[in-house]
Amino acid sequence: MLIRINSAHVEDNYNSQYKKVEGITNILLLGTDGRENEDKYRSDAMMILTIDTIHNDIKLTSLARDTYVDIPGHGKGKLNAAYFWGKEDLLFKTIEQNFKIGLDKFVQVDFEDLMNIVFVIGGVDVEIEEREIQSLNEGIPGAYNSCTYAEKGEMQLINNAGKHTLNGYQAIAYARMRYLDNGIYRDGRQRKIISGMFDGVKDLSMSEYPKLLNTLLPYVKTNLTVGEMLNLAFTSYSFATSKEIKQAEYPIIDDKHVKGGKYKNAGWVWLYDVNSTGVLHDFIYEDINMEDNEYLKDDSKIELNY
Template identity: 40%
Template sequence: MRRVKRKIRNKRKISTGKKIALGISIFFLAIFLTAGGYYLHIYKSIYVSDHKNPYGKDMDFSDLDIAEPLYEEQEGITNILLIGIDAREAEEASRSDSMIILTIDSNNEKVKLTSIMRDSYVDIPKYRRRKINAAFSLGGPQLLMKTIEANFRIRLDKYIVVDFHGFENIIDAVGGIEVDVEEHERRELNKFIGETREVKSPPLTRTGYQKLDGQQALAYSRIRKSDSDYRRTERQREVLGILANKLLKTSVVNYPKVMNSILDCVTTNIKPSMLLNYAYTVSKFKNMKIEQLQMPMTELSWGGMYKGEWVLLLDTEQNAAVMNDFIFIDKEPNVDELDLEACNAVIEKLLGRSLASENKTKKPINNEVITSPVDK
């Protein structure tokens, strides 16, 4: 576990013209959504009550004994768990393919994306230790939120689930996204374009910066074999960031198309009126920044075969501290402050062997906080 520290900063202010356009767009969107019958249609299409599991049986968590969160809820900070699922049919039991905590930090005018690696080997309440992505298939978004709370000591009560089929539709509705594709990525994503579609988008014929439609963008975000699950998670955050910028710039006349694409693939326990409030809050940020963090930190985890499957073993205590500090007090990870020996001890106890020889040969992977630019 070598020490690696790299920060990328590239901050730009949102232009006055864009802020005005964004404010007007949200104003008209509010009128559009609150127009009686259509608001009710949206409400019935995407909203489910807090304790109902639309993906399986409901669970009772009243008897759980979970450690207290490291930070209490703070005014100005809203956390929403974004869940991408690999179901092929609506309400099909499935594992969560991506898990990202979206933080709206009004205190620092930031949007933060904290990705949780799906192979993280953790305690799942009411079940045994498993990969964290199994929690969703076992108990839906409620169990996944409780699993994150139990292991990372952060309380979550809001979620948005997006299925992959709808992910394609949303990107198509905003006219596609622009991505810089490398050769090994081009070869791999071409294998999986339109996996669930009868009519498939054309394969990419070149590398470099280019526009991807929904099918191509989904295939890009799910690439894994050509590099690693770390890079795969980075691609997912990249796509989400680009899509967020596209949504901010979407024309008012395109909102009905975008909204209809969202209705077909989104399930949430957040009422549409609150979603509008969150969008309005973000639109008022004068110097909005998007920052990203990957969990667990590479320095605080070990990846390899364990009990017959590839997993990420992690020091949950230290990773929880890093995550909570990043979200609640806006503190970026500092490798010099980590107790790497304590982390090694945790991993070695799980493995039942020493990591000394592996640490000398294992190639490090960058773990970084990325500040993404917001287009003018």
Template identity: 40%
Template sequence: MKRLKQLMIILLLVLLATPLAIFGLSVSYLSKINSSNIDTGSLEKHSYAHKDGIKNILILGSDARPGENASRTDSMMILTIDNVNDSLKITSLARDAFVNIPGYGYSKLTHAYAYGKEKLLIDTIESNFEIDLDDVVLINFQSFISIIDAIGGVTVNVTEDEMTEMNKFIPETYKWSENPDKGEMTLITRVGSQKLNGYQALSFARIRKNDSAFGRDNRQRMIVSNLLKEIKNTSKLKYPFLIKAAAPYISTNMSTTKMIKYSIDVLRIGTGSIKQMEFPIVSSEKYSTGGIYGSYGWVLRFEPESIKILKSFIFNDVQFDESKN
């Protein structure tokens, strides 16, 4: 999942950093990103911690299948564009964080999206973590089928057992692919290193019955790691076409003008060193406790004191140092 989050981050930074590089095409494709039909009132008012010159963008990775209108969020992160301290920061929010969801009571953070989509999730994050969010981006993981196809495929090593299992998924993922040039469905017919297209790669990532969840994680890391290399080695002239491929699967409340404004900030600050934090803080029992809690199942309960550390990271650019806490 860590690698999947990295790909989400890189995808968003590609979206933000490209408009100035190849302005015309990029702006045209950015304008095709879906406008999220959410109540932006909760984003526009400042009820919690905020600071001029610092913008917090909520990035959501949806695990929705094609045809589903609502689902839990598979990944939640806050991208902080900090023009005060000239830094970019990513805060990963645990799906199992135990929070008070307005109108629903205590539950896992991931449930807030299923109950009330973006607006309720925004309200839940702001009220529990005491920080203001400025904008939101929803990325459906189906977009990565299109990204893989746009980049020309991804190379992985396929074993015989994996070939058998992934061929069971291909008929379904083939239907999910909206690539007009996908041609006839193609099963995998040999083992070894080979380049997979989008729907084949997704089938490879879904395998788990022939070994374990650990094996599945390894396959997902392999795909994402190799895809990151492909993107890194791709000419920036191709970035607008990556945006074109991903745009139908991305929703945001941001206008094209605002995305261009953020792109200027990202390019000025640079993406070479992105500071990261996970919340709740799981490296110390002083700040969080994980385990079965009544009827809620496995949750992460965090101490109120840890919110100060989160806000210090986002607004004061102070990274958490376990040895000093």
């Protein structure tokens, strides 16, 4: 197991500009979709996984990849371009400087490897809507063909709405759907997959965690050390198995604190209210649900980042 963990561990030189908040651990979850022989590619999914031992909660916050931000050293552009220009270090710096949130660690997995992880844990339970079936089935053949899991079996489509236990290639096809609606719905589907993965393993006993880690670690890259992994597992185990994961999206997608559209040479982006970063901060550190934040009741301080 130690060999597995060491093979997944990567050193990083980034030092957060924010002082560590005792009881709050923010782990940036990165889903990448690089093609073979590509040295540079964008982060396809970005979420902040918050382990909050102050309020005994786990939180999962999607960061919209089309958010218009300042990328240190590269001017303005989409958030997911930061990974293209400088991998995890530059993405860390970009998120911290624009959103005023301190990040502690990261875990990165390629979408192709995520398929194998879903197979290993026995699938993920997801509620499929009627309107999603056609788009999902259109994406399944491509995901199936690229799936390397040895026991993937015959390709299976989804025939009806309702709760389904999605296997690896079905789950990735679901997470990649983008033309049915928009990127915000896509972020929500990605959170469903991650939450489903948590639900799939939360009934395991602590004694089963080493075996699970040993199986999953070849598919991930992280700057978490052995001690940090075990400490986070121990400290969060009691409430992680008894509570639902709290979920959020940033920027705040409404008709006031964000504006979507083509802007300058950046393409289609989300221009967001820079003062609403306090709502994100309150969700992560103070455990205040975004929709309940008092700031959203006063429109006088809205300042979009034109």
